Structures are given as C-alpha cells and as structure tokens.
Amino acid sequence: MRIQAALVESAGGPFTVHDVDIEEPRRDEILVRIAAAGICHTDLSTRQVWPPARLPMVFGHEGAGVVEAVGAEVTGVAVGDTVCLSYRSCGRCGNCGSAQSAYCEAGIAALNATGTRTDGSTPLSRDGERVFGNFFGQSSFASHAIAYESNCVKVPGDLDPVLAAPLGCGVQTGAGTVLNVLQPAAGSSLVVFGAGGVGLSAVMAAVSEGCSVVAVDPVASRRAVARDLGAVAALDPADVDDVAAAVRDLTSGGPHSALDTTGRSAVISQAIAALRNRGALALVGIGKPAELDIMTVMTKGIQLRGVIEGDAVPQEFIPRLITLHEQGRLPLEKLITPYPFSRIEEAAQAAAGGEVIKPVLTFA
Template identity: 80%
Template sequence: MQAAVVESVGGPFTIRDLDIEEPRPDEILVKITASGICHTDLSTRRAWPQSRLPMVFGHEGAGVVEVVGSAVTTVAPGDTVCLSYRSCGVCRSCASAQPAYCETGIRALNASGTRTDGSSPLIRDGSRVFGNFFGQSSFATHVLAYESNCVKVPASLNPVLAAPLGCGVQTGAGTVLIVLQPAPGSSLVVFGAGSVGLSAVMAAVAEGCSVIVVDPVGSRRAVARELGADAALDPAEYDDVAAAVRDITSGGTHCALDTTGQPAVVSQAIGALRHRGTLALVGIGTTAQFDIMALMTKGIQVRGVIEGDAIPQEFIPRLIALHGQGRLPVEKLITTYPFRDIEEAARAAVAGEVIKPVLTFG
C-alpha cells in the first residue's frame, strides 16, 4: 500500500510505501477510492507528539471492502462504504445511542495513533508507523476499519461525495438536524463558512430556516449565498457583529452555531441570540469567557457537539437521501486532487482557497 506519512511535527505529507497487516477478527480491510481532508487532520499534524511519529492521518475515507475479519457481519467484500468516527459500542453512551460521546474516549479509539492494545497495523522497512486515526487513517490506498465506523453506501454514489459525509458534513448537518432541530421559519446564524459551517447552512435551508453566515472570506460568503443563506456578513465591516445579526433578525436568532472555536467569536454568537436561544459549539478551541448574567437573563443554552450527535449508520443514509433530493448539494463545497498532490491540497485548504479538498485514488 501507499500512504501519506507525516514524519516530523508539523511536517509535510510524504507518500511512502508501507505494509499493512491482515485484518484481525473485528477489522475490515478497505481499498480507499476517495478521502476528504478535514481541518482536524491539518491542525492535529501540527500538534502531534514526536513520540508518535511517523503517522498517517485522514478520517473521511470512502472505498470498497476487500477483506473482513471473522467477527464482522455488517459488511462484506465488494461493499462500497463511507468511513466515520469509531466508538466502543458497549459503554453507557453507546448503549444509549450516543456513540459520539463514547466513554472509552475520543483519544483511545480515534486519536491515539494505535489500536487499543498499543499496536499499529502499519509497517515501513520493519519499523512501526502509527495510524488507526479515527479507526481508519484514510490518507492511504488501504486502511483497516471497524464495524462502528464503516457505513455501507450505494455503489452508485460517487466516492468523492461520500467521503466528506463521514465527518465534516455529518458534523454540520447533524448539529442542525439532530441537535438544534430548528422549526421551519426560525433563524440560524453560522459563524465560519468552512465545510462544517456550510453543511449546516444546507441542512438549515433544507428545513426552511432563515440563515445568516459570518465569515471573513468573500468567496465562502458567496458560496453561502448560493446555498440559500439570506445574508452573509464580513465581520471586518461591523463594529458589533452580534448587533448586526440582531438587527437583521428583529431581535436575535433562534439558534447559533460556532465552527471557529475562537473565544471572541463565541461571545458574538451568544450576543446574536434572542431570548431562549441555543448556541451549538462544534469548533475545536481551548477556553472562552461567557457573560453568565447574559446567559441567565436571556435563558440561553450553550451546547457542545461532537460529530453532530450522529450515529453514522443511521445519519449518513439520511444525508445521502437529502443529496438525492437536491437538498444537500455537497458537490458545491468540493475540490478534487489526486492523492499524490495531498500536500498542495492541504496548503490550499489552510490558505482558504478551497472549502473541502477531496483526494482521489486512481
């Protein structure tokens, strides 16, 4: 197999020849046909510990099942699949249909660089290469995945469209459709018009909501308008973004969604809400300060969200159905790159030149 390997902290993706182990009883060997590049891949490679390098990232894979372990029953060789996040299936959260909050932990199953026993299935010249990122490490021609993160999809679905469904689209659309559940005619403001934010826009428009987008990049604001947003604001043009949103919505939005993780933006999102409004936080950040009295006196709810609260096996088919109805035009977010050009794709994503780069494998 070949994989895009990161060999130093913050270093480039370098295509290397690797060996991959045969699947264990609970594992699924998938030949990758497309893989989305997510902001998480790019931010994580900048902070990944040197002790866990070299490493293969990637967590929006799509492909074809080649071999299944003896305990696997949900997919078979020849099935086309979309890969998502991994969960244990047995903890309290998983048992209560909330696998995104698996108590085994995001790190242990999705971001440790190894299987839970500390091993990695990837080898180069006799030495271990770390992987198993989100139970896949899809910046590679082949991966080992699991039943919890492997979703069968129609063979007719273009893998370039299928790949981003497993994380970015699922997170944005799921936050709207599963968590916020805005009523038709209600309003939503989305801070950040990347793939997650614009997926939220598409889902909200599909539900008949009025949507405002806030983003400093003009091309992304234009896409937001094309997708049905009623307004797209450049924050640099306003002294008080929250006040501008309240003016547009006659007192504030019913819901807000922050994809940035930036404390100042989170404060703007809170300020943009009307009484009893709800803010969903999906952007990765560190700390933020809230005006507690503003939350209390307005009855505002703040909700952290992982992967849109989605159960991939249930929600990804729903996303595919919405796309088939023309209500989730994911293709408008995508720019494709051949796998060999992964570093250029990553550069373009960081520079804001593209919204959702998707790698293709010939």
C-alpha cells in the same frame, strides 16, 4: 501488503507519500481500499501538535471505498461492499446503546486519536519500523485502511466516492448539529459562525428545513457559497462595527439559534450577544479555553450545547444525508474540490489558506 500512504514525519511537517506495509485485518477489522478521502480541519490542526514520539503518522478520517477483506468476527459488511468511514466507538457502553455513540464511554479520544489500536499496536510499518495510524479507526490518507464495524457504513455502489467521503465527519458534524441537536423550526432564524466545510454543511441543512440563515465568515469566496446555498445574508466580520448587532438587525431581534465552528472566545461571545432570549448555541469548534459572559447567558436564558460529530450515529445518519443529497437538498458538490492523492500537501495548503472549502483526495 504494500500500500501507499501519506506520512507526517515531524510535528507540523508536510504530508509526503511513501510505500508502507499494512497487516491483514484482525478478527474484528475490515480492510478497505480507499477511493476518496476528504481533508478535514482536524487533520490539519492535529498534525501541527502531534507528539513526536508517535511519528511518523498517517492521518485521514473521511474515507470512502470498497471492502477488500474482513476479519472472522465481522458480520455487518462483506467483501465488495461500498462504504463510507466515520469515527470509531465501542458499541457496548451505555451511550453507544442509547444512540449516543459520539459520547462513547470508552473515550472518543482513546479510540480515535492515539495513533494505535487499543492494545498499542499499529497495522502499518515501513522497512520494518512502526508507522502510527488508526486515526479515527481508519487513517484514510492511504490507498488502503483498516477500519471497524462501528465506523464503517454501507453506501450505494453508484454513489460517487468523492461525495461520500466528507459525509463521515465534516458534513455529518455540520448537518447533524442542525438536524439532531438544534432542530430549528421552519421559519426560524439561525446564524453560523465560520463558513468552512462544517459551517456550510450546517447552512445547507438549515436551509433544507426552511430556516432563514445568516453566515459569518471573513473569506469572500465562502460567503459567496453560503449565499448560493440559500443563506439570506453572509457577513464579513471586518466590515461591521458590531457583528452581534448586525446579526440581530438581519434576524428581527436576534436568531433563534446559532452554531459556532471556530472555537474562538471572541466569536462565541458574539454568538451569545446576537441570540434572542432563550436562544440556543451549539459549539462544534475545538479551540483554546474560552471566557464566556455568564451573566448574559443566564439573563437571556441561553442554552449552550457542546456537540461532537453532530450527535450522529453514522450507520443511521449517513443514509439520511445521502437521501437529502438525492433530493437536491444537500448539494455537497458545491463545497468539494477534488485532488489526486499525489497532491495531498497542495490540497492541504489550499484548505489551510481558505482557497478551497473541502478538498477531497482521489485514488486511481
């Protein structure tokens, strides 16, 4: 079937829309007509370093749409179902069986970040030449995507796909890290370093739990959104001599928990310094190897926790996020800027430059 997809044809190159062909779904696959797709920092950073041998490539891992066809072995969704797409897992290993599919023993990278199915094939082609895809088991920067039961979540048919799309990764990661991992008590304090889509999703979730939240980000517009979402303060790190001291002053001696979305060694060190004794730090940002002050971590009794996808099982957690939105406790619309699919590179540049928080592509 002929579809449209946004290709990256050189490492660091732009997203450009082309006609490509997509195979019919195999016995364990699901064909989804994409209605909306969020652009995530992972899409933008990965295209910069994607191996030239696996180009052209179709990225996109926050898709939402309608099921158009299913393979013979698919039982969890049916043609016509409205779905949100998330990360892929094997569904058979010990971690998947114990509600820890974000740490699938088959390898999250192997299932989500190779550019092919597990057998090395790809469902996409252009003029008979292979186009790499299957990113997060979807490659949703396209009018249609092949997905799987493990990353396909049924959602209400009347849910705006522009709101549904970011639930599959960015919102799930930020809100999940708060609700599933840190689990802050009402009245406790939390600091979020980095107020992009993930960080602001964490802000929303923490505020919904009755926490006192401080956001730290250099972009004024993002700090303004953090305050609008209920953060008690939003700091520009360039405006204070000592970020950790400023956070401690705002939280009566240090926050109970912290979340870093930046993956930057210097910022992680600020988080450790800011936390009160026996505080908890969740790391969700992927970056270069970081140097940590182990003595401070030990003497303060800091709990460090790496987190993938908010420790969320999509089929269980995405409906919870939808309920929070329906209750007015997760106002996702305050983060989203819609763009037509034809303007994908413009949307990507706006996200990379900090002009928008969460661009979501729409398909006619």
